[in-house]
Amino acid sequence: MEGKVVPVPVTSEELPAGFSLRHKLYGHNNIIYQVAWSPNGRTLASASADRSVRLWDVHYGRLLHDPIGQGDYVFSVAWSPDGRLLASGCYDETIRLTDGVTGLPVRDLTGHDGPVYNVAWSPDGRYLASASYDHTIRVWDSQNDWQCRVLEGHSDWVMSVAWSPDGMTLASGSRDETICFWDMNRGTMFRKLKGHNDIVNSVVWSPDGLMLASASDDQTIRLWDAGSGRLRTLLEGHTGLVLYACFSPDGSMLAAKSRDNTVRLWRTGSWEQIATLKEPMTSDFNRGLAFHPHMPLLATLSAGERMIRIWNLDDAALLGMDASADTWHYRNAKVILVGDSGVGKSGLGLALTGRPWVKTGSTHGCRIWTFASDDVTLPDGRQETRETLLWDLAGQPGYRQTNQLHLNEVSVALVVFDASNEERPLAGVQHWDRALRQALRRQGDAALPLTKYLIAARLDQGGVPMWHSRLQNIVRTMNFDGYFETSAKEGWQIAELIEAIQEGIQWDMLPRVSSNELFQTIRQFVIEEKKSGHILSTVADLYRLFCHTSPDLTTTDLRARFDTCLSRMENRALLRRLRFGNYVLLQPELLDAYASDLVDAAQNAAGG
Numbered sequence: 001m002e003g004k005v006v007p008v009p010v011t012s013e014e015l016p017a018g019f020s021l022r023h024k025l026y027g028h029n030n031i032i033y034q035v036a037w038s039p040n041g042r043t044l045a046s047a048s049a050d051r052s053v054r055l056w057d058v059h060y061g062r063l064l065h066d067p068i069g070q071g072d073y074v075f076s077v078a079w080s081p082d083g084r085l086l087a088s089g090c091y092d093e094t095i096r097l098t099d100g101v102t103g104l105p106v107r108d109l110t111g112h113d114g115p116v117y118n119v120a121w122s123p124d125g126r127y128l129a130s131a132s133y134d135h136t137i138r139v140w141d142s143q144n145d146w147q148c149r150v151l152e153g154h155s156d157w158v159m160s161v162a163w164s165p166d167g168m169t170l171a172s173g174s175r176d177e178t179i180c181f182w183d184m185n186r187g188t189m190f191r192k193l194k195g196h197n198d199i200v201n202s203v204v205w206s207p208d209g210l211m212l213a214s215a216s217d218d219q220t221i222r223l224w225d226a227g228s229g230r231l232r233t234l235l236e237g238h239t240g241l242v243l244y245a246c247f248s249p250d251g252s253m254l255a256a257k258s259r260d261n262t263v264r265l266w267r268t269g270s271w272e273q274i275a276t277l278k279e280p281m282t283s284d285f286n287r288g289l290a291f292h293p294h295m296p297l298l299a300t301l302s303a304g305e306r307m308i309r310i311w312n313l314d315d316a317a318l319l320g321m322d323a324s325a326d327t328w329h330y331r332n333a334k335v336i337l338v339g340d341s342g343v344g345k346s347g348l349g350l351a352l353t354g355r356p357w358v359k360t361g362s363t364h365g366c367r368i369w370t371f372a373s374d375d376v377t378l379p380d381g382r383q384e385t386r387e388t389l390l391w392d393l394a395g396q397p398g399y400r401q402t403n404q405l406h407l408n409e410v411s412v413a414l415v416v417f418d419a420s421n422e423e424r425p426l427a428g429v430q431h432w433d434r435a436l437r438q439a440l441r442r443q444g445d446a447a448l449p450l451t452k453y454l455i456a457a458r459l460d461q462g463g464v465p466m467w468h469s470r471l472q473n474i475v476r477t478m479n480f481d482g483y484f485e486t487s488a489k490e491g492w493q494i495a496e497l498i499e500a501i502q503e504g505i506q507w508d509m510l511p512r513v514s515s516n517e518l519f520q521t522i523r524q525f526v527i528e529e530k531k532s533g534h535i536l537s538t539v540a541d542l543y544r545l546f547c548h549t550s551p552d553l554t555t556t557d558l559r560a561r562f563d564t565c566l567s568r569m570e571n572r573a574l575l576r577r578l579r580f581g582n583y584v585l586l587q588p589e590l591l592d593a594y595a596s597d598l599v600d601a602a603q604n605a606a607g608g
Contacts, residue, residue, distance in 0.1 A: 016265075016275035018318035022297065023061040025308040027054055032305050033075050034287040038100065039083045041294045046308060047074035053088050055103055058297075058310060065103035070096060076118045076287070081125040089116030095130055095140070109140055111148055117285075118160045118202075123167045127184075131158035137172055139184070153180050153189040160202040164226070165209040173200030179214055179224070191229050191445055195222060197571050202244045202287065206268075207251040215242040218571065219564055221256050222511075223271075229445035236515040236568060237264055237273050239560040244287040252319060255298065257281075257289045260560065263300055265318065270382060271514040272323040281305060328520045330385040331510045332572065334409055335371055335501055338435075339416035340428030341395035344457030347488035348416060349392045352498060357489050366406060366589040367392040368574070370527075372502070385520075386507060395428065400435075406573070407439035412451045412504045414497075419485065420461035426474070429454070433478045451504030454480045455497070460487040518555065522565040525549065526575065530586045539566065539582050 015021075030050035037044055043064065044056045052067035053074055072092035079086055079100060086098040095109040095116055114133030121128055128140040137151040137158055156175035163170055163184075170182040179200055181191040198217035205212055211232070212224045221242055223233040240260030247254055247268070257263045257279065265275040279300055288301035288308070296313040337345045346360040346367070353369045371390040378384055388411075393403045415432045417425055433452075440447045454475055475483050482500055486493045525546050529537075537545075543562050547553070555561065566584060569575050576588040585591070 014278075016277055017321065018275060018314040019277060020312045020314075021309060022312050023058070023308075023310040024302070025056050025061060025063075025310070026303070026306070027063055027067075028052070028306045030306065031283050031286070032288050032301055032308065033073070033283075033285065034077050035290050035299045035301075035308060036077050036079055037290055037293055037299070038079050039081055039293060041292050043083075043100075044290075044299060044308070044310075045077045045079065045086055046288075047077040047088055048306075049073045053077055053086065053098065055086075056308070058292075061310070068098055068103050068105075073115075075115065075285070078119045078121055078128075080121050081123060087119045087121065087128055089119045089130055091115040093132075095119060095128070107146070109146055109148070111138055111150075112136070114157075117157065118287075120161045120163055122163050122184075123165060129161040129163065129170055131161045131172060133157045135174075137161055137170070137182070139170070139187070149187050151182055151187065151189070153182075153192070154178065159200060162203045162205055162212075164205050165207065169226075171203045171205065171212050173203040173214055175199045177216075179203055179212070181229070193224055193229055193231075193446060194443075195231050195446065196220070198241075201242065201285075204246050206247050207249060213245050213247070213254060215245040215256055217241040219258070219567060221245050221254070230448075230509070231446065231511040233271055234511050234513045235266060235271065235273075236513060236519055236564075238262070239557060239564040241284060243285070244289050246289055246291060248291045249293055252315070253291075255289055255291065257286065257300070259284060260557075263289060266514070267319055267321075267323070270323075270327075270380075271329070271512070272327045273514070273516070274318050274321045274323050277311075324382065326516050328385065328515045328517050329382065330387060330513050330515065330520075331507060332513075333386070333388040333411040333505045333507070333510060335388055335390045335412040335414065335505075336406065336410050337390065337392045337414050337416060338403070338432045339395050339418075339455075339457075340431075343395065343416050343418040343428070344488060345392050345395065345416050348414075348455065348457055348486060349390055351486075351488040351491065351494045352501070353390060366394060366403075368589065384512070388501075388505065400431075404435065404439070407435060408443055409448055410436070410439070410450055411448055411506070411510065412453070412501050414453050414455050414501075415480070416455045416457050418458055419456040420458045425456075429474070429478075449506050449509050451481050451506075452479065453497070453500060453504070454478075454483045456483070456485045458487060458489075459485050459492055460490045518553070518558075518561055519565050519568070521550065521553070522546065522562055523569060526566070526569060526586070530574070535585070535587050535590070537584050537586065539563065539577070539584055542566075542584055 028048040028050050032046050032048045034047045044058050046054050051070045054067050055064040057064050070090050072090050074088050074090050076089035083100050086100045088096045093112045097106040112132040112134050116130050116132050118131040130138045135154050138148045140146050140148045154174040154176050158172050158174050160173040170184050172180045177196050179193040180189050183190050196216040196218050200214050200216050202215045210226055212226055214222050219238050221235040225232050238258040238260050240258045242256055242258045245256040254266045261280045263277040263279050267274050290299045296315050298311045300309050302309050339345050369390045371388040373387045375385050413436055417429050484493050484497045576585040
């Protein structure tokens with residue numbers, strides 16, 4: 001019987017505070033894809049590309065049985081809640097059920113038309129859910145001869161499935177970048193979450209069922225409110241694909257493993273990162289991370305992902321650690337200026353951001369300004385940065401298609417019309433109101449609360465040429481939250497509008513980002529380059545300039561963190577990494593002008 005415990009030597013490896021090595025378990029001769037503790041915590045199962053599942057006695061650190069042979073790579077393994085059955089998902093499109101005590105085969109479940117990437121038991125042990133390359137989820141009924149029903153809704157590989165603690169909801173994460181919630185009484189999808197910008201590798205519920213955590217190739221972990229589907233918290237810090245995340249049994253910690261060769265731990269109360277464990281990796285598909293169900297132990301991988309390491313965790317040290325010095329919490333609010341071309345949006349934008357008024361031409365594409373950036377102290381004493389960006393969207397008809405891309409995640413919308421226009425003063429208001437409503441519908445349950453103001457601009461050039469009763473009727477029927485009569489040139493009602501914008505942002509409803517001080521330093525550097533008018537740069541040149549301006553930074557993975565920060569800023573539409581020459585476009589709004597020209601050319605072409 002293969003498998004052995006490697007003695008734990010004194011090591012020079014720098015370990016995070018609160019970690020001490022208990023066992024090293026060696027026996028697999030290929031990559032381990034997943035580890036899973038038995039419900040009683042006495043046995044650890046490991047699934048591997050060596051076509052076997054192995055069961056380990058964790059107390060003595062030894063292999064319990066001969067390796068359980070499988071037909072092909074074994075991607076996933078999961079224990080039934082009573083510990084009697086072990087399910088494994090395989091590359092050969094099958095799910096194998098094994099006796100959890102003897103290690104003997106029980107039966108195979110077939111039906112998928114592609115590799116099975118993940119399996120998960122319902123809390124009562126009756127159902128087994130499986131996620132597959134074939135874009136489907138199958139739910140197998142152990143009390144009905146393993147009959148299954150098929151759940152369809154994803155448009156690409158389904159990477160992960162997870163049952164809510166009450167067994168009423170199944171969550172699934174997919175290569176199509178979405179997360180689906182399924183009502184398991186009806187077998188229907190009732191919610192689809194969008195927000196990740198790349199493959200969703202894993203989903204996991206918090207022990208109390210109030211949150212769902214998702215890990216993605218976009219290098220982030222996102223925490224979603226299970227009731228509303230809204231994004232509540234986003235965790236930054238990893239500089240590579242995030243492959244897997246899991247909660248500790250009491251919900252006090254979240255662990256995640258990444259292709260950046262680290263396992264990181266966060267304290268869930270404050271979402272501060274409290275530990276980083278180095279773990280070199282070779283695979284882009286791996287779930288080799290698991291908290292013990294009852295004891296302060298964590299299983300991870302090592303030695304080319306062929307060895308299991310069992311760590312003792314000092315919960316008191318980890319949870320009591322002061323990580324505030326390197327943690328930066330922030331929230332971003334998006335305010336948009338919309339209206340037809342020539343209504344005075346750009347002049348209003350200058351006034352709202354404290355710039356002197358100058359006569360401006362029509363906006364092409366969009367302009368993005370910093371409206372406000374404030375550091376606030378929360379009731380628990382933590383600091384949080386709240387930044388508001390003002391987007392001035394072009395009003396020409398040719399930009400209406402591209403503007404649809406910028407109407408998501410809006411906190412406040414300023415719908416502007418030209419009060420001096422004697423013929424059609426409200427031109428465009430109905431269009432922009434309709435566009436905002438459509439954007440809210442597209443976002444579904446995840447849409448942010450929207451505050452919407454109607455703005456009369458250029459009052460210095462003439463009064464509003466209509467009865468106020470008509471304006472009030474428009475405000476009421478289109479559900480505007482307020483109406484302002486302004487002049488950017490004279491400063492009329494600018495202070496009042498600024499105050500209304502600030503009051504209209506529901507900060508508690510915006511997702512909080514937990515990041516680190518280095519990310520903030522890099523981000524601020526890039527923003528200053530944008531403000532200086534810098535348009536285009538290679539990533540290498542931009543990085544060299546950053547190093548020149550920040551000579552005291554000596555972090556070993558500085559370039560990786562710099563690249564990750566650029567990716568995060570791209571996801572917020574603050575820059576665009578081009579697919580040729582490794583260039584960064586620091587003024588991405590120029591692409592809107594280019595796209596608008598393409599739309600115009602297509603419409604003006606013969607048969608366009």
